[in-house]
Amino acid sequence: MTGESVAHIPRRRPDEDEFSFEQLLEAGVALVQRLSGKVWTDFNAHDPGLTLLEALCFALTDVVYRADFPLPDHLADDDGRLDPDRLALPPAARAYPCRPLTVDDWRRLLLDRVPALDDARPLPFARATTGAVADLPGLWTVALRIGGSEAERAAARAEARAVWQAHRNLGEDLHAVETMRPQVCDLDTRLPDGRPGIEIGGGRDAIDIAIDIYVACARYIADRPRRQSHDALLAEGRSTEDVFGGPPLVNGVLSLDEHDSDVAGHVLFVGELRAHIAAIDGVREVLGFALRVPGCALSDGEPVDDEGMATVTGSVLWHGEDWALQLRQPDAPDFERHFRLALRRAGQPVRLDLDALRRRFADLRQMRLARGGDLTPLAPRHFELPRGIHRDLARHDSVALDLPEIYGVGPLGVPATVGLEADIEAADGLVAARASRDRREARAAQLRDYLALFDRTLADGLGRLARARELFSLDDEGLLDADMPAGAAEVAPVAGAVAATSAPPMTVAAGGAAFAAGSPAARLDRARRLDHKHRALDHLLALQGERHPQDMLRQFLGHLEPARQDERLLANKLDFLRAVLEDARDRGAGFDHGRPSWRRSDNHAPLARRLALLLGFEWSGSRPLATEVMHWRAHFARMAPDAAPAGGEGMRLLARLLGGRADLLDDALLGAACHERNFSLRARNDGQTLLLALDEAGTAPRELGRFDSAAEAWRAARALRGLALHLARRAEGLHLVEHLLLRPLGRTDFHRRALGTDDGAAFDAALADFCAARVSLVLPAWGPRCGDPLFRHHLADLVREHAPAHLLVEPVWLDSATLGAFETDYEKWLADRVALAAADPASGPDDDLLRRHDRHAARLARLLRQAGARP
Structure with missing residues (x-):
């Protein structure tokens, strides 16, 4: 061997x-x-x-x-x-899927999410109809091939519309969901002389074989794409990118390679059906097979009978613009009259019991529905990361434990025999022995102090290793606490060591004891931990091909203290990393206007959140930005200057500054008061006058009020600055408005007035110019950042870098009063959109709802045009 x-x-x-x-x-x-x-x-x-x-x-x-x-x-x-979310490490099932963009992408997505569909054909709306609205780029119509009852078809149409709206792209919308008219065809397996054309054999029941024939032919004629499970494809050796790439499919992978359903007039060869029948278990030979189809499906002009049907053995059209072939099923009411399936066994005709055929076919359909058909849902494991073993790495045993016992730094301390080597016969022998032992203990204590330096270094390294999970996590709890050490490992105590020395205890946390708050050492430690965290987050961003430099953001945070700047920047990078996968992949996606979105953070356009985070806004979804400013203005307008409101001295001083003077709390003051440097005092004979510089162009500062002392004036300035910072933070955000969604859905009267033209051709051109591929970003025009021209240029640069290239995305800056009016109509318009989606698909929305929607949409269109979103 x-x-x-x-x-x-x-x-x-x-x-x-x-x-x-x-x-x-x-x-x-x-x-x-x-x-x-x-x-x-x-x-x-x-x-x-x-x-x-x-x-x-x-x-x-x-x-x-x-x-x-x-x-x-x-x-x-x-x-x-x-935890994939906590570590920003998405599994393949979340990382690889992308937005549906092409017709095939939409077809896959609809067939995956609406199992009742046999086929779906998305088409640009302009190709299906004519008129001003139809010519708007971005509008789509979907033609569905659906079987079943009318109620089942209506439910499938509603489900398909909901799926489209949930995955639609920016600047696009679904105009109509249509149903392709089924053109029913039948099987005919009789020979020209009337004899059965399919020979069967073996022990299988003839009814089971007949059902398999109908199922195979119905499935082929329905032209449903082949569905395979994700696990099966991975087992075949397909790469994870191939398996999970494309639109997000949850019920298996659909293959569209066999047929191109987008081509009108696609040809079905009857001989292919013959081959499928021959492959069925129990079928020995197919001698005769034909399809009976309606005249619209004839490709070579074959003659039709009195019922408008023709028997074809060559080829037929699979579908037209608004119709599709569909095999008559055994559960159809008129199935018996059109039944022409003839079988024979050993040359003798086989009589088929049609009632038994219907019952077994119904049982098979119920079984398939109970199993979910051929659906193969994604398993939970596809959304999990590999498992590990949690290990406690936060303990370090002192190096002293590895040294020989004679060194005196181990658990037993200095050996008891130390000192006995002194000359005990000498008069001072006992004293010399004790002195010798004291010297050894002192040297051992010195060695322990020396080893403590190495222990601290080793423990710090293990502490950082033990905190790797926290370092690379998206949690920021305790990161900026002043008393949190950089490491987390402990140095194990040396049990039994002599403690009556000057040596420090060896049971300290690695990374050093807590520094005094505000001390230079504490600030240095805090800065070091911040740097480590930012480097770790930058590494996670780089794994996904992203970067988020924050030098420009810090430049626009000069109105905050340095510690507050650090908190805002770290929280911003964490939020950006949490959303980086969806916001980068889906930045071309729109929001679902069929679901509530106002004051919600779970229904928004990812581009809006991405831009908001890149700007440093504390993103919280679509919400009112001007409401709180308007509230505080109204509040102080009703308050007398000498009032004593609840809220302590700060509110009393604000009432003295702003009481009865709502006009003083204007946009200019809200921006300037955020900067402490803009406040100043001017001494007068009757006291101190508080001044506020509104800009840096040399304009005379605004006089805010007079106070008896400088201390009181500065307290009032701090109260006003605190209010301005609060309102600025609450007002920072943006609204993303897709112009295509503002198109008229009913009459065009409101939009004609909003666009300033009543001429037909001129209105069509103005509407197309306003709606087509246009997006507005509505932002507040005040505040320490939004009022800064450099900040606005920064937003323009971000839009050019991150917005989809085929869309014209323009910022619109509105003052607080105009923004408040915009948000009033915007909230009502969003509610109208949700009501439209909830309308009965059969009867459609009522005229009052359409009129209300168009009125609010026209108001928004007029405001955007006047504010600078040019047509």
């Missing part, structure tokens, strides 16, 4: 691992020789210095051993799971 055939563990050579004990010791000795070779020449094994070096190298191998654990172990929670 050769050595290669024997099961064995390969020996690892020390020289192959640069971090092995041997290599570390060799490197340590070489370093000592280079640094102190002239004064220390004894490098034998018995040398205490070399012994200490060996202990330190052994301790380093423990750090290396822990660092070499698999990556999932370092990131695993207590139960061994890796």
Whole structure:
């Protein structure tokens, strides 16, 4: 038996691992020789210095051993799971899918999410109809092929519309969902002389074979794409990108390679049906087979009978613009009259019991519905990351435990025999023995202090290793706490060591004790932890091909204190990373206007959130931005200057400044009051006058009020600045408005007045110019950032970089009064859109709802045009 055939563990050579004990010791000795070779020449094994070096190298191998654990172990929670959201590491089932863009993408998505569909054909609306609205780019119509009852078809249409609206793209909308008219065809397996044309054999029941024939032919004529499970494709060796790429499919992978359903007049060859029948278990031979189809499906002008049907053995049209072939099923009311399926066994005709055929067919359909048809839903494991083993890496045993006991730094301390070597015959022998022991204990304490430096360094390294999961997580709890050390490992105590020395205890947390709040050491430690966290987050962003530099953002946060700036920037990067997958992939997506979106953070256009986060806004979805400003103006307008409102001295001082003077709390003041540098005092004979500089162009500062003392004036300034900062923070945000959604859905009277023309051709052109591929970003024009021209230029640069290239995306800056009026109509318009989606699909929305929608949409269109969103 050769050595290669024997099961064995390969020996690892020390020289192959640069971090092995041997290599570390060799490197340590070489370093000592280079640094102190002239004064220390004894490098034998018995040398205490070399012994200490060996202990330190052994301790380093423990750090290396822990660092070499698999990556999932370092990131695993207590139960061994890796949280994809917490770690910003999405699994393949979430990372690879993309938005539906092409016709095939939409077809796959609709067939996946609406199992009742046989086919779906999305077409640009302009190709299906004519008129002003039809010519708007971005409008689509979907033709569905659906079987079943009218109620089932209506439910499928409503479900398809909901799916489209939930996945629609920016600047696009669904105009209509139509149903393709079924053109019923029948099977005819009789020979020209009337004899059965299908020979069967074996032990299978003839009814079961007949049902298989109908199922195979119905499935082929329905032209449904082939569906395969994700697991099956992965087992075949397909890459995860191939399996999970494309639109997000949850019920299996659909293949559209066999047929192109978008081509009107696609040809069906009857011979292909013959081949499918021949492959059925129990079918011996197919001698005769034909299709009876209506005249619209004839491709070669064959003659039709009195019922408008023709028997074809060659080829037929699969579908037209508004119709599609559909095989008559055994449960159809007139199935018996059109039944022409003839079978024979051993040359003799087989009589088929049609009632039994219907019952078994119905049972088969119910079984398929109970199993979900051919659906293969994604398993939960596809949305999980590999599991790891949670390990406690936060404990470090002191290097002193690895040294010989004679050193006196171990658990037993200095050996009891130390001192007995003194001359006990001398008069002072006992005193000398005690002095000798004291000297040994003092030297041992010094050695422990020296080893504490190494223990602290090793414990800090293990502490950082133990906190890897927190470092790379998207949680920021406790990160900026002043008393949180950088490491988290503990140095195990040396039990039994003599404590009556000046040596510090060895049970301290790694990373150092808590620094005094506000001390230079605390600020340095805080800055170091912030830098580590930002580097880790930048690494996670780089894994997804993203970056989020914040130098420009910090430039626009000058109105905040440095500590507050750090908090805002870290929270912003965390929010950006949490949303980076959806916002980067779906930045061309629109919101679902069939669901509530006002004051909601779960229904928005991803481009709006991406831009908001890049601007440093604290994103919270679509919400009112001017409401709180208007509220505080009204509040102070009703308040007398000498009022004593609830809220303490701050509210009393604000009432003195703003009471009865609502006009003073204008947009200019709200922006300037955020900067402490804009406040100043002017001494007068009757006291101190508080001034506020509104801009840097040399305009005379605004006089806010007079106070008896400078201290009181500065307290009033701080109260006003606090209010301005609060209102600025609450007002920061944006509304993304797609002009196509503002088109008229009923009469065009409101839009004709809004666009300023009543001429037919001129109105059509103006409407197309306003609606087609246009998006407005509505933002407040006040505040320390939104009122800054450089900040507005920064937004323009971000729009050019991140907005889809085929859309014209323009910022619209509105003052608080105009923005308040816009948001009033915008909220009503959003409610109208939700009501339209909830309308009965059969009867459609009522005229009052359409008129209300068009009135609010026209108001928004007029305001956007007047504010600068040019047609």
